[in-house]
Amino acid sequence: MIYLDYTSTTPVREEVLESFVQTTKNFWGNPSSLHKFGLISEDLLKMARKQMKDLIDAKNYEVVFTSCATESNNLAIKGIAHRKGNNGKHLITSGVEHPSVYHTFESLREEGYDVTFLKVNKDGRIDLEELKNAIRKDTILVSLMFVNNEIGTIMPIIEVGKLLKKFPKITFHVDIVQALGKIPVKLDEMNIDLATISAHKIYGLKGSGALFVRKGIEIVSQQTGGSQEFNLRAGTVDVPSAVSLAKAMRLILNDLDKSYEYVTKLNNKVRTMLINYPEIIINSPVEQVSPYIINFSVKGVKSETFVHAFEPYEIYFSSKSACSSKISKPSRILKAIGLDDDLASNSVRISLSHLTTDIEIDELEKAFKEVINNLR
């Protein structure tokens, strides 16, 4: 198998799984229990939080463990809207957000909030001036993704952070799911208030995520129950997941520079190959883009057809983002960057990893030639 869909999910690292297994076997106590065995779990939880905070310049933050990035995004966005709704009902996001953000804002709009979905340019990037103009007296939240999961665009988060520094009443939430471990992220330095991460995108386990919350920022819990996780997420905390998430984070961040350089080379190789085909249009931008993601459209070929055509070679990549790709609609993101319905329905995404080998890309090239010839 040649797996080229690392943006959808990643295989778990051996060491991370081992940490999960050992914690599950040896320290399965409830961190809320009063007794010593529970206290061990509480200690582990504390250590996990500290490690995670130290890794992304988040000393002054709390880490709330959740079940996935989708939950973190819901908690962050609804949590702020519901806490600060009395001060203002205006929210700002972009039109290219992940569904877990986009649809959350849509549901808030139905609750009576006023949502501005910022437009993006052909590279998938918002315009700072437009953001500046969108800010009003009653704006309470700006939520943007760091790296777009479909086309890899890096949003001007640093610049937005600087801008929002002048608006202390606006909370700044960033979905850093596709940025973590791939490009440098420093929450405090970048003036980010809330940040969403997911374990299974960084070689951790499925069913595990977290929300970083700057101390002093108040959000409303989205589920009622016990007082776990600073009253923000009721339910017995999954300590093995928390511990192994901390480990996954450490390991991926350890090699950030090395992996980035390596994957950039692979990315160039794939792009060089794609350029040879006149029917292929590369949708990912050339600058300010994550090398881990290359999105392109094959003129006249539905993305599903194209993805299936590679199955006999056991080569797997994605049409649109995996989570929503079973519905056959042109991608909202690609339409937002100006593609027509046809091209937007013909888009596929190859996503790379430090695990991807040169030989795998060679195999991809060979298969590409055959598939395109057959489809012509």
Add this chain to the structure above:
Amino acid sequence: MLYDRILIKYGELSLKGRNKHTFLDTVLRTIKHKCINFQNLEYERFYDRLFIILNNEDPFEVIDRLQTVFGLHSFSLCTKCESNIESIKTLALDVVSTEIKNPTTFKVETNRAWKEIPKTSIEISQEIARHVLKNSPQLTVDVHKPEVTLKIDIRAEGTYIMTRDILGLGGLPVGTDGKGLLMMSGGIDSPVAGFLIQKRGVGLEVMHFASPPYTSDRSIQKVVDLTEKLTKYAPNSKIKLHIVPFTKLQKAIFDYCPKSYGITIMRRMMYRICEQYANSNNFPLIVNGENLGQVASQTMYSMYAINSVTSMPIIRPLVTMDKNEIIRIAEKIETYEISIRPFEDCCTIFVPENPVTKPDVHKCLEFEKNFDYEVLIKECLDNIETMEIVEGKAFNVVTEDSSCPINDLF
């Protein structure tokens, strides 16, 4: 970075006559220890001031560390040139144009320690100010209440220019010998008392009374974490924490003495234990977070009744302070959040409903005849458990002695 050095002024140190050298040595040793991670720093020591040459280390990170050293009055970021008017003019303008971007008011202040320069300080100030003003449209002069003061310090070895003074912690450098024994309960007060006594140059060891199973490992964790915060100000970043197993003695008190005297006699026992420990280690004093009037057992009379078991000085740095002042310091030294964790300590668990507010010393002595507390005190002292707490090292009481290697999990 324009600034290449930090000028450090000592606090009360400058006043000390004969001990001055010892103090200066101590303070320099402490600074070097606290800044050990900045490998490029160099130190230039003068009679009444110290320069840290940055060699490209981040000045603000260095100052963060200097904010853990007592005995320092202030820090200024500064830069140096030759002691002649032209060089000073050029550098002054450089400093102003990098440091000050927004319109503001300023003045120049000159200190001419080296008299060979052929002008008075006032003349120099005026000349520099004129030169700077001519080239900086954003500035206006205000000699009374300027936003920025450009300080020029002319000395034989060179001239130093600086714009800001950042206040240090003040106090006296914490010595390496002559310690005080801090009684720490886990509440808000005792760590603040520990911080304040360190400010007067007193090194610390910490004593905590534990009453398992009435108190739990979480309470121990609390004092471990509180002590860790105090290690920041210890000259070698380490503090010894002693855990006294107090259950047996505490139970005896409640079995043999009237409930209303429970707290008073318990505190008397604690003092006795502290005194004996301090004596056998040559510590001349005991420190605690006692206050007046915060709780019924903290009246002047109960202080008298408790204190009369020892002639060793008991220093109570908080005794004149309001709760709000104490909390403000606790927040500053980051102990507040730890102190408010909701676990019982052995002071709160055996509290009777009606403690006496005017305990009588003779009655105390009478009640104490009911049982052989000397033996129990000896048992406490013999079974003290000591840990060394080190700054920045996460130390988990329970996981520390767990059989499975915890660190591999991360």
